[in-house]
Each structure stands twice: as C-alpha cells, then as structure tokens.
Amino acid sequence: MTKKILLSVFLLPATMAFAQQYGGMWIPTELNEKEMKDLGMKISAKDIFNPQKPSIKDAVVQFNGGCTAEIISPKGLLLTNHHCGYGQIQAHSTVENDLLSNGFWAKNMSGELENPGVTVDFIVDIKEVTNQILEGTDHLTEPELSKQIAKNTEVYKNSQKTEPYQSISVKSMYYGNKYYAYTIETFKDIRLVGAPPQSIGKFGSDTDNWVWPRHTGDFSMFRIYADKNNKPAEYSKDNVPYVPKHYLPVSIKDKNENDFTFVFGFPGRTTEYLPAIAVEKIMTEIDPAKIAVRDVALKTLDEKMRADNATRIKYASKYASVANYWKKWIGEAEGLKKSNAVQKKVMYEGSLVSKNPEIKSTIDQLNKLYTDQAPFALNNAYYTEVIRNAETLKLAGDYYNYIAAVEAGRMDEKELAKTKSKLAAFYKDYSGELDAKVTAKLLALYANKTAPQFLPAGFEKYKNENQNIQNIEEISKNSIISGRSEVNGTSLNKDIDKAFSNQDKLIKTLKKDPVYQLYVAMRDTYMAKADPQFTSMQAKIDGLQKTFMAQQMSTDKDRKFFPDANSTLRVTYGKVKGSSPRDAVSYDYQTHLAGVMEKYIPGDYEFDVPKKLIDLYSKKDFGNYKDKTGDVPVGFTATNHTTGGNSGSPALDANGNLVGLNFDRQWEGTMSDINYDPRFSRNIMVDTKYILFIIDKFADSKWLIDEMKVVK
Template identity: 35%
Template sequence: MRITFITILTLLFSSALKADEGMWLPFLLSDNQIENMQQKGLHIPFESVYSHSQPSLKDAVVSLDDGACTGEFISSKGLLLTNHHCGYNEIQQHSSLEHNYLEDGFWAKSLSEELPNPGKTATLLIEAHDVSTRIGKAVDTLNGSERQLAVDSLIEVIEQEAYERTKLKARVKSFFYGNTYILFLTQTYKDVRLVGTPPSSIGKFGGDTDNWMWPRHTGDFSFFRVYCAPDGSPAEYSPNNIPFTPRKHFQISTQGYQKGDFTMTLGYPGHTQRYLSSFGVKEIKEVVNPVVAEVRGIKQAIWDKAMQRSEATNIKYAAKYSSSSNYWKYAIGQNKAMEKLGVIAQRKDKEASFKNWIGQDSLLEDKYGKLLPVIEASYMLGKKLTHAKTVTEETMLQGTELVGFALEISTLFMELQEHREKPTFKQHKAEVLSTIHSLYKDYDAHLDQQVFEVMLKYYLNNIPESLRPNAESLLGKKYMDDPSGYTSELFKTTAFTNPQKVLALFKTNDEETLFGDPAIAFSYQVLSHVYQIIEVHEKLLIQFKDSQRLLLQGYMSQGHQQSFYPDANSTLRLSYGFVGDYEPKDGVKYKYLTTLKGIIEKENKELTDFNVPIQLKRLYQNKDFGDYQLPNGQMPVCFLTNNDITGGNSGSPVINGKGELIGLAFDGNWEAMTSDLAFETDLQKCICVDIRYVLLVVDKMAQAHNLIEEMDFVEP
C-alpha cells in the first residue's frame, strides 16, 4: 500500500496521543487535536497561536543563530527575551578585565548603550506550505542516488520559484526521512544587540553541577533587541537602524500557575532521532558518545587548569568551556539513561513487532521484509567510519583551535580573492579582517598548544592509518614518532597563532606564504581524509536512506495507535503539557517549584558556581519582592512542566492557556537524557525560569526600569 500524506496525518493525530508528547508542526495540527488542546486548557482560538493571514504568537517567536536557540518578543520595540546561555557568547565577547559582564552583568539604560553583535541573527517564520505531493509525484518510482538527485533538483526549483514570488528566503525541508516535504518562507534580521544580562552568579547559578538537574535555581535569561532599516526591512548593523516592530509580541502574566495548569511552548528544537532503529541507537551509545565524553573531558581539564590560574584566560575561554561541557555532560547522561531505561531493548521490541506484522501478508513482506537487514548491515559496515569521523571531529576539527583557524582563514582568503575585482571588495575585506580580529580576541596560543599535543596523540592512537593520514605524511619524517616535538615545531613556525602575522598576509596578498604555512598543510590533510570518510560513508548509505524512509512508512501503515510527529530539525514546533511534580526514582518526589530560599540554602562561597550576589541576598533578607512574590511571601525562581523540548528550544516561551508568557524553557532533566531518542512519559521534564524571577532581577536588582516600562503586562 502506498502511504500518502493524508494517511500520515490520519495516524499523526490519532485519539490515543498523549498530550505531553510531541514536537508538533503547528500548521499541520488537525481540528481534533486543537479541540483536544482546548479541552486540556487552551483558552484562545488556535488562530491566535498560529496563522499565516493574521498576527499570531508564532510572529513573536524567533530562531536565534539559525536554530541554536529560541527567543521571543516582549515589547513592540523589538525587545527579545532568551536564555543567558543563548547570549553567553555575546556576553563573553563584550567582556574584558575592565568590563567583565560575565561576572558583573550588563544593563543598557538607553538604546544608545545597547551593544551590537556581528553575526548574531534572529529569523522569523512568515509562511509554511506542504509541497509533498509535488515532490512525491516526481520521484515516486525512483530510489537511491537517482531519487536524491531528482529531489534536490526539484527542491531547488521550488525554492527559486518561492523566492521570486515573495522575495523571502525559501527553504524546503524533509520530514519523516523523506516522506514529507515542507516549504518555509523566512526573514532574517542581522542587527541584534545585547540589551541586558544578569551576572553569571544568577544566569549560570549552579554551573555544571546543576546542569540537567532538578531542583534548579538558575536565572537563565538575557535580553537582546532586534533592529531593522528605517523602512522595516532586515539590514546589517548601522547606527541609523531602528528597533524592529514585530507583528506580535507576548503579554506577560505575573499571576503564576498551579500544579496541573496547561502550558505550551513555541520554539525551534534542533535535532531528534526518535525513529532511529535499534542499530542506530546502539551506534550512538557504543561509538559516538564515548568518544565525545572522553575527548571533551580531556580538553576541558586542560582548559580548566588554565582558567583557574588566570582571570584573563577565564574570560577568554568561558563561552568555549561552557559550550563544550554542555554536550560532554549530555553524552555521559544520555548513555546512562539509555542503559537504565532500556532504550535499545524498546527499539528491538518495536522491530520484532513490525517483523511479525509484515510476516502475516506476503505483499507487506515483499515491500518491507528486507529493510531492517539492510539497515543493520549499513551500521555494521559503517561502524569504523563513524568512529574515525567522530574522533577526527572531536580532536582535530573541534578540539584544537589552530586547525579551525587555518581552515577558516584560508577560506576567507580565497573568498576575498573572488571579490577582488568587484565594487564591494573594500567592504568585504573590512568584514574579513574584522572576523579575523574576533577569532583571535579570545585565543591563547600557549594553551592551544597544550590541547593540540594531547588531541594529536589521541587522533593518531585511536584511528587506524587506513582512515587517516599516515604519521610520516602528516608529521614529516623527522617527527613521525614524536608528536610532542612536531607540536612544538608547528607552533613555533606557523603564522596562524599570531593575528598580526595573519593580517599581514592578507594586507600583502601573500597567497604563496599563506598556503605554504605548515598549519595549512596539516589541516588540509586531516580535512581531506574526513571528506574521504564521508564520501565512502555516503555510498554505503544510499540503500540505507531508502530503507529508513520505507521503514517509517511501514511503521505508519502498521496502524499502531501511537504518535507520529516528525523529528525536530530546527523548524517551528509546538508542544503542550502541564505544570507538575517530578518523581525521578523510588521514594523521591520533587515539587514543581523552587524559590529564592533555595538559592540562599545552596550558597557556597568556596564554589564559584554557588556564589550569590550581595544585592540578591539583600532582596531576600528584606523580602523586597514587590508584586512578583507568591501569596505565601516566597519568591518563585524555576518551575517544571512536561512539555516536549530539546536543544534549540532553549529560550522558548512557556505560555499559559490564555497565550500569556509565564516563563522560558532552558533545560531538561538528567533521568530523561534519552529524550532526543525516545520520550519518557513518566520522567521527561522541561525546566523553566519563572518570568517573575526575571522581572525581580530586572526591576529590583538591576534597576532597569526602562525595560520594565516597555513590556506589556496582563492586568490582574
């Protein structure tokens, strides 16, 4: 039987769905599911949540930095609220020993004080359209590389047609492993300025210790503002730009919530793999995650020692360390959760059920019978390639900064040559030089040399020569058995550890010297072998991709009453659930709410992660909470829901049944670290910062009354 898009939707919204599971494409929600949401507590018309034709809440939500995080407009002047960790790179970039915004926080008292952030973007979804039928008809009889080429060509045509019609950025994305295709029309704003941030003692309170944990007491928020050209169109940074006026912004409720209250999130979750086979899950557990955890742990230990010794180094590497350690802890936690929750066994049970089902019908057996064996063989054949690729990425391409510099700067140099005869050459050159300055602003060559040596040894010792450059080719005959000696010589002779030398090469247009640099030779050899691995892997995956697509079709047609929503892929998603308590294990029950009292109880002056700002302690001692306190006089900080989120949802608005902002999502929980692979109904939680705590810090601690005045509050 051929699975149509209508069939998928029918299964997608079966009556057996659990309200708290699913990262839903809001424009594909059925009338039945919207009615279900309203029965559970949504009190506004769904057109107020999502609409193409009229302003709706989706117009108040943006994708930050191409899906890295989510933000929401909270004023008519483009004021944007997101997580502290989503703005951490920008906060760090603006910090110095003289102005340490990481430690002290930052609050602009006027528009003129707001800080520009080259490269930071905010993207709005304007429209989305299903183009599955058009693509499906054209490729229905095709398979393998022939099918993929046809799909890619047709997508290019559809995107070009949409751009010519709307002048908006058009992008077609695949869902359900190529069973569905959606066209997205978006608009990206490139002038996004830092408005305010609490000190890290609030924004990162608890640090790595509390990361992925509950109870939580982190004020994970920061403010930005989106600017545009005077005519309202997107524009690069200019002092002549004006604050952007969104079609819709959130009203803020300070009325709070109770256990069992309906909640909803809108955001841009990045990547899930909930339809991955047992073989794919096993590869993540046994091949990918152990490398990520081990390599990042080694690198972070080196960084940490240097950061402890020097405040300047601590500022330079704060954002890098935070980014690395988040995924490091995630890899560790995901493996532990997979083991505890038996995720691989669950997938095997599902696959066994599927085999039994198709075994009852010869037509189904003919269509689906070979899929799981092909998928299993693909993983078996590709295991060594996946391991080599992961080790290379973690040690060379992401582990040491020198390789990244060599690859990025050489690319910038080549791009600049292409612009040499164009009228925009001077502007492009200025942008390139600015990028180089920003690369080296937070670079410590001595520290990177320590990291490089350890990463190089790991790379050589953990990848067979058949899947990497041989030692003599990579290090030279003199140092082929001496990685430490090679590292020392490389860092002495390369220009890429010194921004002045690199800039001199650009100014003199010395292509021969730049591409003759030993760091370039080393990096290009590593990159070349990565490309070879990817090319071989792609050939192995030709049959795999067809099998995965057809397997998902088979699961859908099997008729199980289960939820079928597409994996996250940085497109706008809606989730809904409820405020609730948390029972992670036998005999343990956590309340859904934490308060400022918990921050005071956690204070530890010996541990940086648990320092409490003196101003916050004074507010607590004086009970100076204003209108933001609970009826019992306590000050709320964080709360729990069972909304379905993942990375990319950071900063997503948490909305009550009236469509009002009550908080923002910022984390998940340790016991459900398998959430990207499987939703755990009884365990999975969304950790949110209460909007009242955000307002307390802005109003009472930062005295940023200018921001409070432009926000739109719901009348009690």
C-alpha cells in the same frame, strides 16, 4: 504501588509503549489541538498560528540562526536565554569593562548596544508542498532523485512572490516523505538591552548544567529595530523600535503541578524514528567516543581558565559550548540505558513486522549496514571531535580550505574578505600556547583509541601524552597558524591584513608549517581510509530510513506521528510536573531563591552570588514576585518535549501568557532526542516571576517592566 506501576510500563505491548504521552514536536499548522484542549488549553490552534491574523507565532522568532526568542512588549523588546546572548555580551566585554561578570542594563533606548551580524527570523507562513517538490521523482534513485528535488525546490521558490527582506525555505520532513515551505522575514538591527551578571545568568555553570534542581536566571534582553515603515533594515541610528503584530503578556500568577503548558520555538534536531541497531550504536560507541574527546579538552581549558582571568573571558563562550553537549551526551547514553530504549525499539519493530512482513527486509538491511559501518562511524566520531576541539588543527583546516579555494580560482575579493574576517574573529579568542596543550593531549587520545588502519604512518609517536606536550609546544612555537611565528613581517593573530599582503608567500609558508602538515596527514588518511566508506554507507542508510519511516506511518495506524525536529518552528505541550528519576529520589517542580542562597559559595566560579541579590533576599524585598510560599520562584519543570534550539523558547500557559523561559532539560531525560520517555523527560524553565524580579528589583530597570503587559 509505585514499583508496580513502573513495572507495568515495561510490560506494555510495544504499540502501547509508543502511544502519545504529551511528547511531540508538532508543526504549528498541524497541531494535536484536541489533546492540547483535553490537557487544559483554553485558546485555539488559530490563536497559536494564523497567517491571516495576528497570532502567537508573530511573537516568536529564531534568534541569530540557533536559539529561540520572543517579543514581550509593543516596542519590540526581545527575551531569550543568557546563554543565547552570551556571545554578544562577551563581544561587548573587556577586562576593564567585564559585562559577563557585572551584567549590563541600558538605562534607556539610546543606551542599547548594536550587535553587527545578529538577526532574528519570523515565520510568516507555512505550507505543505510535498506534491510540488516530489513531482517527477516516483522512479528516481540517487543521485538523480536529489537533483530533481533540488530542481523542483528552486522552481517552487522562484514561483513565490516575496519582499526583499523575505526568503523561502523548503524543508524535508519524515526523512523526505513530506516537504514544507516556510516564508521567513529577517530583521538585522538587534540591540542588547540587558543581561544579568553571569553569577545569575549562568549560576551553577557547568556543575548544574542539564540537572535539576536548578537556580539559573538564564535570560538576556534585546530589542528589534526597524526602519520608519516598521520594515527590516540594516543598522542605522535612524531606525526605530519594531512594532510587532503580537507580543506576549507576561504572567506572574502562581504555578501548580499539572497546569497545562506549551513551548513554542525552533528545536534543532531529533532522531526518534531510528531502528534499534542505530540507537544501540549511539549508546555504546558513538556517544562514549565524543564524550572522551571533550572530557580531555575541557579539563585542560578549565585548569587555565581558573588560574587566569583574561583566559576565562577569552574562552568563556567556547568552553560553555564544548561543555554543553559533552554533558548532554553523558546523560543521553545513561538515559537510553535506563529507559530500555533499545529493547523498546526491538519490540516495536517486532510489532510492525507482525502487521506488515515487508518491513522485516528493511530492518534486516539496516542492521547489516549499521554493523558494517560501525568501525568507520567510530573513526568519524573521534576524528571530527579531535579536529573540532583541537583549535590549532581546526585553524589548519580553515587554511587548508583557503589554499584549496585559491588554487581552484574561487578566492575572489569578496571571499578573501570573508575568510580574513572569520580568521580575525577566531584569533581574538584564541591562545596558541594553551591550545598546544589541548592538541597534545587529544593527539594522544586519538593515537591510542583509533584502530591502526585509520592512523597516518608514524602516528604511534603521539601515544605518549607527556612527550606530546613537549613536542607539540615546540611545533606550536614554530607555527604561523598558532600565531606564534611570523609571516610577511607580522603574526596572523596580530595583523591579518598584513599577514595576507603577500598571498603567494603566505601559502608557501603555510604548506611548510608543521601544524598544517600534521593536519594534512590526519585529514588525508581519514579521507582515504574512513570517510568514503562511512559516507557511502550513510547514504544507503538514509535511503532505507526514508522507506522505514514511510512503512511505520502506513502500518501503525494507532501511533500519532510528528516529524523529527529540524530547526523549524514547532509546538510541544505537557504539564507542569516534578519527577522521580531514580529510586527514592523525588524532585518538586519548582525551585526558589532560597535555593540560590543554599548553593552560594563566596567567590566561587560557579556559585557566587551578587551582594545586592543577597541583600534583597535577606530583607525579603520581593515586591510582587513572591509566590504562595512567600519566596521568589526561580525555575520549574514540565513534560514538554524540547531539545537544542528550544533554548529561549517561550513557555506559555493555557491562555497563551508567558510563564517561563525554556533553557535546559533534566539530565536524566536528555535521551528524549532519540527516545522521549514521560517518566524521565523534563524541560527546565526560568520562572517569569524571577525574570521580572531581577529586572525590577536587582537591575533597577522598571522602565522595561513598564513596557510589558503583566498579568497578575
């Protein structure tokens, strides 16, 4: 029976294959309310987003420009993922006081830790402003089109009255066919309240990343502080906890399969309206190239991190960041193949052409452009990933930009201070000796995988990895960029101010630096041989994609369209659900604390378990946080359509109560950024019962529970 059902999915007409099935990242002012209520939602769209009255949107914030977080108390208590707060937890950690390993829990508000530079953004209002932004652009082409849009955007923003702590951001949707304005309110005093040890918050680490079943307590807690008038302010000891317009009640009710749920947050980027040729190139060329580069970097870092505790702490956040998308791209490429994404796109394009023959010309032009761009796009993928993951070359790029700014007269005192601050922060968590090995291996990969026309003269000498390790180590030793050689009487990684005390000497030394010269040779070749062609063709592709998007929306009247994610506030919805990602493999929708104990490996980097958690489990000391099985639920899955940026997003029930904290997707469905498929696509959430259990029973921080409204 199951085989017949699955087969029928592939035999559906192309238009049916794209019918809405819970997927979508909806602008909260344009919700698909009827379908949400049909699926079980009990509240209204106005309860979710209302600029005139308190609504759920007043409890959802963008955390530090990337993740999502939510307010869960009347005193500004903020919940987000452990991996979203990881950088702040790491910043407060030392070898002697390792908060990553030990966790941190303030005993009261006076013990909460300041985090300079961290912000949270509220969305106060959203307005469609397409007519204002596209005024006078009907017959314009690039670059005049972009100039007029930029001019119109500034005119619109300047016409709006805002407070000093507010800003207006205008965002393009549907590839420039529509525009929306967001009024943003930014708070700047954000303090760390609590975080479990990484043996809970990062349990399973890289092995379990992107996979299900999952047993990670991926949460951390912060608090928003405001001035005495409850307005945003810079950090001050006189600031007080922010009183929100709305905060989320926290539910510890049991979950059942097919319960309605929705996720509210800031998804980063999706590309669901691409032509078939683009999806094919991603699946067969671009993703494999990026995976190959990060595979080399991660293996080299992992070897050193396992052997040396100081390196583990120094590189923990960076390693996790590199590994995150490495694994995602692996799942994405496999998922695109498994879900037959390219063929589905081809069928859909055929159905569009049958309704509107003009679309054929657009698709033909896109096919030719993507084919012509392919070798340049592949070089772009290898080059950008090598420079990003060979940190010494990345540093050389920063110094290249610094020298360019100085020589162009753009390096004033303010810019110099920013540059030095950025470099000092980078050196804090950088090892020139370790990265010399990473760089050597990546140069060998680049030399062997890149077509000869894209390589600098003489670059074939880097093809032998073993020779590279010796050669790059020697170069690194004699480099001021790596921090292993001195300039102005010091090294750049020890005293950045002294190193910059004589900038003329610094620049002359940098230009002779062997790492700098290697970077310049690679950059100059890339900029001459690949970037202009790649960029020029991409501009043409982007213009045609706008036309293709408009044609899809005007031709396919049966399909419900929503704009691709672009880090703006969105709502997605679905049902609590398990999955059957492969033949004879079925997953339940819920995991429990028993599964943590099953995975437990004493002393392991990824699967160790704190003694106190073992004791709580052994004694079955679960308090109010066990479910109908008698165990504490840890995580659950649903069909919500999420992506990066949704990390930390609240998962809410039919009544708008917090039931989970979104932190990941199931590996088999990571292709949902390009091709959402309800058969495979699942988002993964920490259960609120587990969050409160850890806060209450493990951390002995019931004072935080007492702030919340707990729905039993």
